[in-house]
Each structure stands twice: as C-alpha cells, then as structure tokens.
Amino acid sequence: MIPVEWFLTLSVVMFVGGLFGVLTQKNAMRILISVEIMLNAANLAFMAFNGVFYNADFPNSFSASDFEGWVFVFIIIGVAAAEAAIGLAIFLSVYRNFGEIQITNIFTLKEQEV
C-alpha cells in the first residue's frame, strides 16, 4: 500500500505549482488553469485522507462518514466546473471591453485620486 505521505507530497507540489502560476502568470487563462490545478491538489488531499481515516475494521459495514472525503471532492469538482464557466464568461466580456486579458494591464479597481 502506498503511504499517505506520498499522496500528500504530490498534492503539495501541485498546490504550490498552481499557486506559483496564479501569482506569476499574467494571462488570465493561465491563472484559471493554475487555479484548477490548486483545486485538484485539494481533491487529491481529500481522497488521501479519506483512505487513511475510513473505518477499516469493518469493511462490509459502510456508514455515511466513510464517504465524507468523496462528498467534498464531488462538490469541489462541481464548484470548479462552475468557476471555469463563470471565469471564461468573465474573460470573454473582459476581452470584449479591453481587447485583451492580460491582467497587469487591467487595473480599473485601483483607488482613484479623490
């Protein structure tokens, strides 16, 4: 059996990679992809811990708590799908307004001089 630390290490690597992408990339599409990677890192961690903490003493008697990790993973996948859909829609309208999706060039949220 593969030790849980390995899964976790992979998850950390994916997360940090995603985070790095979010913080450094200038193209919104890339950032979105990086965010997806980070979400999947979280999914991986959930699955790993589910495997660690489910009731191994009674494999034939399933209870609801045995699938808690799964539940979160499905929700996160749902959220990720919705997020991707909304994010892409936002990018489209941003693209329409600004002609690009380079976020360093889009800073209308900046505090205006009073």
Added chain:
Amino acid sequence: MVVEEGIQVIEDKFLINSAILVILIPFLTGIFLLFLRGLEIRNKTKFSERLTGSIGVAGLLGSLINATIIIFTYFNKYDAKTQRVIGDTPFVSSAHGTFKWGISLDPLSVIMMFLLAFIASVIHFYATEYMHGDTAYTRFFGTLNFFTGAMFGFVLASNLFMAFVFWELLGVSSYMLIGYYWPKASAASAAKKAFLYNKIGDVSFLVGIAYIWQITLKAHHPTLDYHELTNLISNGTISINQLWFPGLLLFGGAIGKSAQLPLFGWLPEAMEGPTPVSALLHSSTMVKAGLFLLSRIYFTFVTVGGHYEAFIPEGDAALTATLITWLGVLTALCGALIALTATDIKKVLAFSTISQLGYIGMAMGTGQIHVGFYHLVSHATFKSLLFLCAGAVIHSVHSQEMKDMGGLKKYMPYTYWTMLIGLLGLVGFPFITNGFYSKDALLVAIKNSDIPLAGLAFTIALITAGITAFYSSKLFILTFLGTPRYDKDHVHPHKTGIRMRIALIILAIAVVIESVWWAVGSIGGLASEKINKSFWNFEYRLGDLIGIHGAPFALIDTIPSILAVILGISLAFGMYFYQIPFLISLKEGGFIIKLENIIANRFGFDKLIYVLAMGPGMWVGSKFRRFDEEVIDGFIINTVIKDGSLKLADYSNKLDQDGIDGVVNGLGDITSELGYNLRKVQTGQTSQYARWMMFGLALLLSIMTLLYFQTFTIK
C-alpha cells in the same frame, strides 16, 4: 347740635323719601339731558331749547318743591333742636363696619338745602336765556343739573362717607362746567387746574375720614355718622384730643373746595365757565361746601359746653381752630386785596368770593358755627345775584373787562338796580342790608374769641371790610356810572332779556327779604326780648337750634364796621367818580404800583404751588421714567440680564465647540487621515492583491501552527 339731653333720631319715611327725591330729580334729569345730548350728536340734530331748557329747570323746580315741603314739615312737625330725621341704607357692608348712604335732616342741612334749591332754580331759569344759541345747550343743562344733584347729596348726607362721595362728584361736575368751552385752551387748563387743586383737598379729606374711622374703630364703635360722632364725643367715648388731627385733615379738604389760602388759585380761573356756572358753583353753592363741611364736623375743633358755649379746647387741639381762623382772616384780606387790582368784572367778583369765604371760615374757626352759617346764607344770596348781573352786563357788551364798560345805567336799568342791591349787600351797607348784619356778627365773633392774637385778626377783618366797600364801589362806578368806554360802533348795549330780568328781580327780592328779616331780628331784638327769641332773629334762633350762642347784637359793636364801609365807599367815589386829583395821585404812587404788581400776581401763591407741586412732580416723573428706562430696563434687564446671559451663552458655546467637539472631531480627523493614506495600497493589480492574500494567509497559518504546537507541547 349737641344739647345736654342728646339727639333724638326720628324715622320719617315721607320726609326721607322727599329728601331722596330732592337729590335724585336733578341727577336723573341731568343724566337724561346728557342722554339727549348723545342722541343729538348721533342724529346730528338739536332738540329745541325750549324742551331741553324746560327739562333742566323742571328738575330743579321738582327739587325746590320737595325742599319746600321738607323745610315746612320739618320745622313744624319736629323740635329741630333735639330731633333730626335720619334714614340710611348700607352701601358697602363689611362684617365689622358699614359705609352707608344716609340722609340727615337737621337745621343746617334743611336750611342749606332750601337755599340751594332756591338759588339753583333761579340760576337755571336765568341760564335758559343766557345760554341761548349755544351749540351744546343740552349738555350745559345736563351737567348743571348733575352738579346740583351732587350738591344736594353733599348737603343732605348724614355721614362723612356719603359726603365724600358727593364732594368728589362736585369736583367732577365743576370740572365739566369750567371746561364747558373745551376747545379753548384756557378753559381746558382752568378745568384741569380746578380739579387738581380740589384733588389735593380731597386727599386730605379722605385721610381725615380714614383717621376718624381708625379712631372710632379703636373705640369699638366704627362710624362716620355726624350724629353718632357727636354722641361719642358727648358721652366721652372719644375726646377732642384724638379728633383734632383728623379735623385738621378734613379742614384741608375744605381749603381746596372753599378756596382758602393757599389753594385759592383755581377759583378765579374757574371763571372760564359760562357765567351761570360761576354764579351757581363758584360763588354761592359749591365753594360753600367746604365751609358747610366745617359746620358739620365742628366737634373736631371746638368744644361745645352745656350752656350754649363754644370754646376752643386747650392743648394741641387748639391748633386746628387757630389755623382755621387765621387762614380765614388771611384769605379774607388777600382776596380783597387782589380784588382791588382785578380788571375783569367776573374776576373781581371771584376774588371777592374768596375774601368772603375767608370771612366765613374765620367765624367757623372761632366756634361760632351759626355766625358763619348766617353770613353764608347772606353771601350765597347776594353773590349769586351779583354774578347774574355781571353775566347780564357781559352778555350786553360782549366783554368782561371793566375798561370796556361804563355808563350802562341808562341802557340796563333793571340790572343797574339789582346790582346795586347786591353790591350793597356785599359792602354791608349799614342797617339796610343783610350783609351788614351778618358781617357784624362775624366781627363780634372774632373780637370775642379766644384764639391767639384775636385783636389783630379783628383789625384785619375790619380793614378787609373797608377794602370790600372800596372795590365794590369801584366796580359799580366803572360799570354803570361815568361815560361809556366801549366801542360804540360795534357794541350796542341792550336791555336785559325778560327771563334774565325775572331771575335778577327774584334774587334781588330775596336779598331784600333777607335784609328786612335780619334787620327786624337784630334791631327789633334790641327793643323786644320776644322778637329776639323768635325766628326773626335768624342768628340767635340758629344758634339756639345747634346749641351755640354768640354775643347778642349791639349797636356799639357796629360802629367800627360802619366807619370802615363809609371810608371805603367815599374813597372809591372820590377816586373813580369825582376823580379828585389828590386821590388819583395817591393811587399812582410808585410804592402802590409795586404793591399792586405783587397783589396782581396773587402774592405768588400760584407760582409757589406750581414750584412746589408741578415742578417737582414733573421732575420726579422724568427721573423715575429715566430710572425705569435706563436702570431697570436698561441696566438691570438689558445689560446685566440680557447681555450677561448672552455673554454666558457665548462662553458656553465656545467651550462646546473648542473643548468637547474638538476632541470628537480630532478623533474623526485622525481616522480619515489614516484611511486616506492607506488607500494607496489599492493598485488595481489583481495579482498583487492575490499576493497580499497569500502572504496574509501564510502568516496566519504560520501563527496558528506555531500556537498549535505551543499548546500541544505544553499539553
């Protein structure tokens, strides 16, 4: 009034009702006439003079008829010496003392009432013609009737309260009548002056009443009734030593109303009113009110012994009597002297009135009330006649100045003769006039009295008699004798009108009747004791009724006054009729001219009163006004309270704004400054935000982790 056996109070509904009618008829007709006057003004019409004049005269005739009934019934039915008819009803009743309307019929009031009703009726009749054509004819009669009613009320009053009520009403109606020609400035101010002078007296009267009330209250018998007061004195409950001061105050009232020194200045001014008014109010009736009052309250200044003696009490109480007498003497002299210098025919008569009032006051002061009253009756008759004659003359020549008259004898024979009769009375022409006998009684009274310096007073009174003779003759000569001095082109003296003539003749007849009466009583009294004790001897009989006897008439006593009168008349005739150069040069001497100036200025009494009363009054008024405006309103209210509280508000405001608000605002300022600087963090770079977020998250996580491990290890 005080007789040993005391006074018996009789109730007689009939007489009292008649007396009420005497008062009410003139009052009601007067008010009715004033009401008619109101209708006239409203409808801009004028009722016929015949109607309104008749109402006016009818009112007085009604009184006269009632007065006649009363005088005959009273003297026939009752013993006037001891019995008097009194009826009263409460006016203001408090639990422990009531002020009453009351009517008292006693010898003095009945005689005075009859005299007044008679003279007033005649004068009213005279006025119906004299005032002919006047626009406010109705108002004249209305006010005159009102006045007469007030005078009746005063005379018939049984107590000091009611006397005071009518006394004030007299003042007001006199004000209305003097100010009859109100658009004229002189009339308006004369009316005001008369009222104010009288008011000074009124206040004195009021305080006198209050004092008497206080004294009787202390004696547990509060009363203001004349007869009860006399009873209280005669049974010793209160003594004259308590009453002399209120007596003095009441005399103060008489000074004002009867124009005694020093408050006589209003009387000559009062001649601004129409002549009938002068005749009625300011010579024969109203000015007698003060003296009549003295005769009612004589118990406050003279002690009446059991045997028809009146003597001045000893100690402090003597002061009042002395003052009354001496003021009377001086008034008589001053009045006569000023009458010498007056050129206006009515003013001469006015000052002569003052002088005669002084005489009467003098007699009253010595305690010889009946003598004063004796002269009061004579004077009322002849002085009203004289004024009516003067009115006829003025009516004829349209001037009051004697320099515009002269030689009127042939135009106005009736007036000539009636005036002669009146003037003889005023002069006191020996043996044939009423004035002679009453004045003689006065002189005897003052000679025999026990006031200080009685001899000097007698001498002054004698000199006054001479002066009276002089100015009376002068008036007569300048008016009727000599050559005409009026403007012949414009003035055409005419015969006196028929109604005025009738009035003059009636009054002249009255003077003649009195003269005969007095003469029979006095001369006949010398011959027969029976006549002496009968009603013919008016003086003696009156004294008998009120309990005082003076010295009997004696021929020897008359000699000085006869000499004085003859001297006065002959001097006047020498100076003005025959115009003897020596006498005229006497008149024009420098000293005499100077003296004349002083006298013509009325010895400065008017000025003195002005300086003493008006000036300080106004001065105090203006000072008080400034005090009110500048100190109370200006300083205390405006400066101290208003400005002070504003300033206080200012300081509170400052404290509020700089102190408390400052702290709060400072905090706000700091916060907003901080926020202003902090917002520069917002760059709009999303990735930067994300970095900050990461950084923060990492920080939080590491802190939490550290804390977790810490607790874990401690555990």
Added chain:
Amino acid sequence: MELLYLLLIPISLALPTYLVGRWKPEFAKYLATLTILVTTIYNFILWFADFTNPSTNYGSFMYNYTKSWVPSVGIYFSVGVDGLSMPLLVLTQLVFLVSVVSSYYIKDQQGTYYALLLVLLTGVTGTFIALDLFLFYIFWELVLVPMFFMIHIWGGPNRKYAAIKFFIFTHLASLVMLIGLFYIYLEAYRNSGQMSFLLVDLKVNLNGVSFKTLALIFWLVFIGFVTKFPQVPVHTWLPDAHVQAPSPGSAILAGLLLKMGGYGLIRIPFWLFADVVDESGQHFFDSKEGHTIRIIIGFIGMVSMVYPAFIALQQDDLKRMIAYSSISHMGVVLLGLAAYNEWGINGAMYMMIAHGVISPGLFLLSGIIEHNTKSHTRDMSKVGGLAHKMPFTAALFVFMAFASAGLPGLAGFVSEFNVFIGLFANKELMASNDKFFIFPFLPYVIIPVLAVLSIIVTAGYYLWAIQKVIFLEQTDELENSTPAKWWEIQPVFILAIFTVILGLFPNTVWMVLDSWTQTILPH
C-alpha cells in the same frame, strides 16, 4: 359639572374655529363670539342662581368636581369656585366677550387668532377654578402660549421684542413659583404623611409647619405672582407688552392676566396659610414673620403705586400711560393685602374686579384712537381734539379715565376708598415710631401717606391726557377720523355700564367677597 362646561366648551371649539377660519375667515369670528357669548351667559346664570344670597357662606367651594388623576403622587383634576374666584370668573367671560367683539378689525389669519383666543379663555378660566396646585400650574402656564403668539403675530412694530420679554419675565417667575408650589406640597407631605396636591388638603396639612418655612414659601410664590401682576421692579415687561399687543390683547392682558397674579397671591399664601397656627395659637400673618411680610409687601405696594404714577405723568404714548396706571392700580391691591383687615382685603379683591372692567375699556379706546389717526399713532402730543369728530369715543374716554382715577359712583372708588380705610385702620402701618430696617429714617406710616398722595398724581396724568387728547382744537392727525363703529364702541359701552353698576351697587359683589374674607381673617 357646571364648571367643566366652562372649560370644555371653549377648548373643544378651538380647533373647529381654526378649521372654519381656513375655510371662511368671517365664520371663525362669529363662531368664537358665539362660543364666548354662551359661556358668558352661562356664567351669569350661575352667578344669579347661587351668588346672590346674602346668608350663604361663600368661603367654601361650590360646584366642586374632583377626579383622581395621578393617584400615586396625589394629583387630582379638581375644580370649584368660592367667593374669591367666582367674581373673577364672571369677569373673565365678560372681558373675553368684549375683547372678541372688538377684535373684528383683525383681518390677518383670523382662524388662528380666534382659536388662540379660545385657548386663552380656557387657560384663564382654568387658573381661576383649579383647586389642585398641579392643575393650577398647568393652566397658569397654558395662558402664556396663546398670549405670546397674540403679541408676536398681531402686535405692533416692536412686537417680537415685547413678546419675548413678556414670555421670559413671566416664565422665569413661574419657575420660581413652581419651586414654591412643590415646597408647599413636600412640606405638607412631611407634616402630615398625606400625598395630595388638593388645595383643601394642603390647607389642613400645612398646619404645624414652622413659620420660618412658610415665610420662605411665601417669598418663593410671591416672586412668581408679583411678576404676573407686575410690581416694581419686575414690571417692565408690562408697558412693552401692552404697547405692542393688539388692543384686545392688551384688554385681556390688563383685565385678566394681571388678575391671575393677584388671585394667585391671595389664593396661595393668604388663603392657604390662613388656618396655620403655632403652639400659642397665633396665626401666621399675625406672627412676627407675617408682620415682616406685610410691612415689606406694603412697601412694595406703595412704591408700585407711587413710582409708576409719576412715570405715567411723563409718557407721550397713550397706551403706555394706561399701562403704567395699571401697575399703579395693582399696587393698591398689594397695599390692601398688606393692610390685612376686611376693608383692605375686600378692597384689594374689589380693585381687581374694578380694574378688570375699567382698564380694558381704556385700552380698547386707545386702540380706537390709534386706528383713526392718519399715521396710526397714539402719541398724545400729536393727537388732539378728539371730541370734535368722535364725540362718543371722547366721552367714554373721559368717563373711563375718571373711573380709573377713582371717581365716586364708579367701580374704582369703592375699592380705593376701602383700601385706604383699611391701611389707616392697620395698627402696624400707622405706628410712626417703627422704622424700616432697610431705611432706618422712614417710619412705616410713610406707606399709607405716600400711597394716598399718589391719588393726586393719578388724577394729574389722566387730566393731562384728557386735555391733550380730547379737548382743544383738532390736530391734523385726526383729519380722516370717522365715528367709531358699533363693534368698536359697544364693548367699551358694556364695560362702562358694568363700571357704573359696580360703583353704585357694590354690595352685590361685596357681600360675596366679605363673606369670603371673614373666613381667612383671624378673629
């Protein structure tokens, strides 16, 4: 119940009057007139029914109506009248009736004006009939508000100053009075353990309170009342308020608002403390403290009689002169109270009634004169010869002036005469060897003497005014004058009739007053 009608009729019709006035202004004045006419007639009926019997004791309250209001502290809604308040109540209705009729010249915001008038009527009526200290204070303050607006809206050129001055003076004084009223309540509570604002309870409960405390209470309430019926030196609001107020307002001010002060002074200290005795059985006003109080109020009364009389002598403005004469007459009231015998107190109460009919007449007349001059002035140096074109107004003015100066046969004389009789019958005031502690050179006797001398001054300023305004030749100012209209002159005429009735038959009222006075005087 009877008295409730008097309170409820005007107050309930005030709002309808206002609304009607917005719709049709003339109807408001007729509605207000009708309302006041009804209360007046009703009040006269009450008077003739129950106050004409000489054997009744008018010292106790009649038409009593009491309902508990705030039971926890003993506040009641209690009304009733006795011999002191009933004449004043009748006077209230009468003065309001003449004032409302003579207000017909007002053309500006009529609805508001007449509604305020009705509220004012309620306030004044309530003050006279309240038998509960708390209720009394409420009505007392209620009066201020409509009067303030009457001066402030319908007044003369300087009306704002006058209105505010009036308000501040009287309101400040009322606050001092309020302290006094609470003091009374607390002392009575401490003394007896009974919590009650009812006057009849307080009168009993105060028995036993120390005379020093009572003297302190006296001065507290005295300040409140004396400012309302102004005495020197707190009188200066009155001339301003009178001059600036519309003449009907002046009439109410002089005729009634001043009387509220006098009424309060007689009701609260004099009536309330009447039964208080110390261990030796001595009554409060006979004690050393009471004696001091009487001398001091006598002195204040004397100054208030003499001082304004002299100022009136110096006035050019007719209304101002009459205002000062009002102060002078109110001084007579205080003097009568200082005399503290039946003549003095009866005279003081009668003076309030007499002045209540005379001074409104004078103010209304000066209003008529003002309306008929070219430049709407009351300056006596400019107005002259009024009798030429306005004879009835002139005659009434002379009549009222003489009435005010105390002519016998008219109302003013009865009271003045009795007050002076009372003053001179008072032993303390006549003691010539007792001196003031503040002015050691003045004997007490100076109080009656100076007061009586001021009668001359009073006659003086009235005569001067008559000479200048009524007599002499007509001045230019009066060129356009027309005879007064019925609603201008009839109200004064009614007052003149009452002046004569009160002057000739004083016993009808005097009997009631005397019966009342006997219950407060110690025997």
